[in-house]
Amino acid sequence: MELLKKRILADGEIRPGNILKVDSFLNQRMDIALFNEMGKEFKKRFADEGVTVILTVEASGIGVACIAAQYFDCPVVFAKKYTAKNLDSEVYSAKVHSYTKDIDYTIRVTKKYIKPEDKVLIIDDFLATGEATNGMIDIVKQAGATLAGVGIVIEKGFQNGGKELREQGVHLESLAIVKSMSDDSIEFA
Numbered sequence: 001m002e003l004l005k006k007r008i009l010a011d012g013e014i015r016p017g018n019i020l021k022v023d024s025f026l027n028q029r030m031d032i033a034l035f036n037e038m039g040k041e042f043k044k045r046f047a048d049e050g051v052t053v054i055l056t057v058e059a060s061g062i063g064v065a066c067i068a069a070q071y072f073d074c075p076v077v078f079a080k081k082y083t084a085k086n087l088d089s090e091v092y093s094a095k096v097h098s099y100t101k102d103i104d105y106t107i108r109v110t111k112k113y114i115k116p117e118d119k120v121l122i123i124d125d126f127l128a129t130g131e132a133t134n135g136m137i138d139i140v141k142q143a144g145a146t147l148a149g150v151g152i153v154i155e156k157g158f159q160n161g162g163k164e165l166r167e168q169g170v171h172l173e174s175l176a177i178v179k180s181m182s183d184d185s186i187e188f189a
Contacts, residue, residue: 001041001175005188007034008154014181018128018156026125026153027060035067038175042123042151043071045173049148051121053077053114055140057096057107057132061124064153068123077114079107079136088112092142094135107135109143116144127152127174130161137170147171154178157189 013021025031051072056065057079065076091108114120120140127133133150140147149171155162157177165172177189
């Protein structure tokens with residue numbers, strides 16, 4: 001998606017540890033016009049999958065997932081990273097490791113929100129090693145639902161997450177794939 005690539009080049013910041021900082025338009029400050037275009041693109045790429053639910057993980061995937069859901073005419077479910085008093089006791093859960101924060105956590109989805117008859121599209125902001133995505137895929141499997149595919153805003157193609165998902169036969173669509181990063185440049189696949 002050329003519009004996204006141009007925005008990454010214009011506003012993205014490369015940080016030590018292969019961190020691509022895009023919080024000025026994707027994570028903390030959200031460019032809704034750009035999100036709208038990304039939502040349209042996800043709909044185009046997954047139009048034939050019969051998506052009934054979009055699944056993401058809190059917090060950065062929620063905005064993109066909500067905008068995309070308008071085009072699929074379906075609800076968004078987000079996996080919670082932390083337990084809370086208002087979280088049902090009947091949950092699907094998976095352990096994941098955050099590449100960016102370098103911590104392990106358990107993601108949880110209330111069981112009644114994903115049903116066996118659902119066709120679930122996972123949408124997230126980043127794909128690096130695939131930990132969060134694999135955790136969400138595990139939740140889809142626990143629910144007995146069908147994985148319609150995985151939509152990623154930015155994939156770090158130089159890390160193994162995308163490669164491993166594709167090798168497993170997952171329908172993976174990334175709007176921008178970063179082939180390599182150095183201190184002052186980004187190359188797209």
